Amino acid sequence: MTEKKSTPNTNRALKTRVKTARKRTLASTLWLERQLNDPYVAQAKRDGYRSRAAYKLLEIDTRYHILKRGQKVIDLGAAPGGWSQVAAAKVGATEGAGKVFGIDLLPVATIPGVDFRQLDFLAPEAPQILTEWLGGPADVVLSDMAANATGHKKTDQLRIIDLVELAADFAVQVLAPGGIFLAKVLQGGTETNLLAMLKRQFAEIRHVKPKASRADSSELYLLAMGFRGRPE
Template identity: 65%
Template sequence: MTRGTGGRGAGRDLAVRVKSGKGRTLAQKLWLERQLNDPYVARAKREGFRSRAAYKLTEIDDKYRLFAPGGRIVDLGGAPGGWSQVAAKRVGAAEGRGRVVAIDLLEIAPLPGLDVVQMDFLAADAPDRLKALLGGPADVVLSDMAANATGHRKTDHLKIMALAETALMFAREVLKPGGAFLCKVLQGGTEGTLLADLKRDFALVKHVKPAASRADSAELYVLATGYRGGA
């Protein structure tokens, strides 16, 4: 691993360059370089967040005020816990003023104010189990889920949109009237069905792209507020 000067300017931060190693693909090398040079990754380590994604949710909440003290929040696909950390802090879960439940097939290490359910959120008993933990229907359902990338843009887009649609199905089961849904999507031209469903079920639907999302990424978030149904 080496550091490059990145061009002129003695005061400029030095970029980390990863040497190609045995068994490391070019894609893996580029990903590692991007992580090592990402200011949000470094900031997350300094500030104790489990992922750089915490800053995306922080920016969105700063602007749109998703979380209120005492709120009930569900974090779908919550591992490793970056979004749950932000939600728990903002609703006061560690002080007993709100509840945050994270659900994932993967294990999530304990966090103050966080309840973890290690199961498939599509399981038939998942909505009732989460509402029981929350003590009632949710104010907000979050989903930062993304399927493992294949490298084929169209396939990856279809996979993440399928996740978004199943996350919306779950949200309908647990949200209270007036609740909100925030979900990761990708630009790619097949969002029409999802957006039509959201506009039918929610009073306001918009796309948001926080500054913490990488500029070269097709990643977007869809934010829907004012749920018209009721769990």
């Protein structure tokens, strides 16, 4: 897929209002209204991206240049595929220059340059399987996964921290020295133990809040660069 250069117009003059339908809850109505008025959702449709999340990765890559031609990339929890689309364009996967593997428990429709597998990354054999598919260690591991929200802030923070810790553990098993790990977390939800582990394994750790993240969202991204490599 050719990388798109268009920028969402975040200054819409008119706002679409959604009436509450008989079988639609208030929460569903508010979500639908937000989607209809989200400039990134509209832009994703025009640019052919599977989700608005594509712009978050594009913005992070513009700032930190984490995706380069010829790299091997693993996208954890890839559905619906927005991040995989961006990665494939950046590494030249459609021209055979790089490789992108997306894994998810859900099926994902085909994307040029991306190889999808229905696989649980927590399975003990998953790191070896992915390394074999890639033909060697990965250069980048991406994770835009989020645990299902309960509505209880502390519980949700603990659940996403646990998920990020598991993704980080997977990443250090499959990354090549110098590799990069990027994962979604929640503001105020990055515990000391997780940061301490990442600082031991990576040369540089950053917290990033892309503009494409909704203003009312507590999400941000944990970027770990310069993987030190696994001990022999």
